[in-house]
Amino acid sequence: MTDHAAIPSPQTSQTxxxxxxxxxDLTAGAPCLHASGVWTVQNGGMLTFPPDGLSKAHSGATLNIDTDQLERWDSAFITFLWDVKQAAGKAGVIFEPDHLPEAAQRLLALLPDKPAGNSNAKKPPAPFLERVGDRTLNALTETGTVTELALETTKGAAQTVTGKGGMRLKDLASDIWNAGPSALLIVGIVNFLVGAILAFVxxxxxxxxxxxxxxANLVGIxxxxxxxxIMTAIIMAGRTGGAYAARISTMLGNEExxxxxxxxIPVSSYILLPSILSLALMMPLLYIYGTLIAIFGGFVVAMGMMSVSAIGYWTTTFDGVALHEFVFGFIKSFFFASFIALAACRVGLKAGRSAADVGIAATRAVVIGIVGIIAMDAMFAVIANALDF
Incomplete structure (x- = not known):
């Protein structure tokens, strides 16, 4: 079936x-591709069609495919046909798959018309206003999502109080232990050293x-x-916030x-509510504990550097630190805890599903938590100054 104008295929070692x-065959009015033999991977069917194999064909002609001598075939034949299709498109020849086996036609239809482009090619940057708009919309969307998550958590907490919630008390008790008593040592050490440094300076x-x-007034106030x-919140953002994000992202990767x-089963009440509620309950208590430890750290340094009695130091502290100072710090700690837990849970829920994404989520949760704490503290300072609190 092949004459002097035909392009021969490579020789193989098969029979x-x-x-x-x-x-x-290019002698007829329309080019014709003849395929014969067993086109399987095991039989050496991974043949290639040269990109210029149809360069001598007339542009606009229709390429017919003769498969009368074709025996068994698999994906190797489909790969070869896809190369033929690309060469036909390059030469301006119409690829006609109607004479192919029906299964081959369906498989060939699943392949793209053209090879995928270079994904590493640099795209031109979007206009400045478009980038600003996209980031603004993303920020607003994320704010709405976190707000909705906070509302769902609040609703779940109210339902739990009335006995209609889906939260398991066992999970709440476990999270309370991890967010409270388990953090006493690190919170105590850091606050003791901060109080001692503040007293020394x-x-x-x-x-x-x-x-x-x-x-004494300086350290106490x-x-x-x-x-x-702030220090307690930063510690909990790094310790508990990162753990929340890593745990939820791991559950996401494991398809839990x-x-x-x-x-x-609502994820907000089953997983998020125990985490957020436990940290919101424990952080204010940890703040009170950390404050007392910090004042004690300042007392230890003062006793070593001052010629004043211990009773005189504590009397000055109690007289100089008003109760509303503790109330202000207590309120801030509650909002810090809520922000840390919400941000960590949100970061965990939007993380990827690979092992590397777990570490990325934990790091992102810690960074967002620390930056958010500093920003919130600045807002509280402005509010307190406006209210003369």
């Missing part, structure tokens, strides 16, 4: 009766003005109003979240 062969400066006794709340949704 002549079964080896896959192809040729192109304060004594060095106040000694120049013969006002060493006021170091600074720790009760600002430092202990998908399984809960399939069974109709």
């Amino acid at each position: 002549a009766a079964q080896k896959p062969e192809w040729s192109v 304060g004594l060095v400066e106040l000694r120049r003005f013969a006002a060493e006794i006021y170091v 600074a720790c009760a109003r600002e430092i202990s709340a 979240i998908d399984a809960l949704q399939v069974f109709g």
Whole structure:
């Protein structure tokens, strides 16, 4: 079937009766591709069609495919046909698959018309206003999502109080232990050292003005109003917030979240509510504990550097630190905890499903938590100044 104008296929080591062969007949009015033999991967059917194999065909002609001598075939034949289709498109020849086996036609239809482009090619940057608009919309969407998550959590907490919630008390107790008693050591150590450092720096400066006794007021007010709340929140953002994000992203990768949704179990009440509620309950208590430890750290340093009695130091502290300072720090700690837990849970839910995404989610939750804490503290400072609190 092949004459002097045909393009021969490469020779193989298979027998002549079964080896896959192809040729192109260009003598007739329309080019014709002849395929014969067993086109399987095991039989050496991974043949290639040259990109210029149809360059001598007339542009606009229709390429017919003769498969009368074709025996068995698999994906190797489909790959070859796809190469033929690309060569036909390059030469301006119409690829006609009607004479192919029906199964081959269906498989060939699943392949793209053209090879995929270079995914690494740099795309031109979008206009500035478009980028600003996209980021603004994304920020607003994320704010709405987190707000909705907070509302669902609040609703779930109210339902739990009335006995209609889907939260398991066992999960709440476990999260309370991890967010509270398990964090006492690290919270105590950090706040003790911060109080000691603050007392040392304060004594060095106040000694120049013969006002060493006021170091008790300095340590007490600074720790009760600002430092202990911020340091405790930062510790919990790194310790508990990162753990929440890693745990939820791991469940997402293991398809546990998908399984809960399939069974109709609300993720907000089953997983998120115990985490958020436990941290919101424990953080204010940890703040009180951290404040007392920080004041005690300042007391230890002051006793080593000042010639004042312990009773005098504690009396000055109690007289100088008003109760509303603790109330202010207590309120801030509650909002810090709620923000840390909500942000960590949201980051975990939107993480990827690979092992690397678990670490990325944990890191992102810690960074967002710390930055958010500082921003919220600045807002609280402005509000307190406006209310003269």
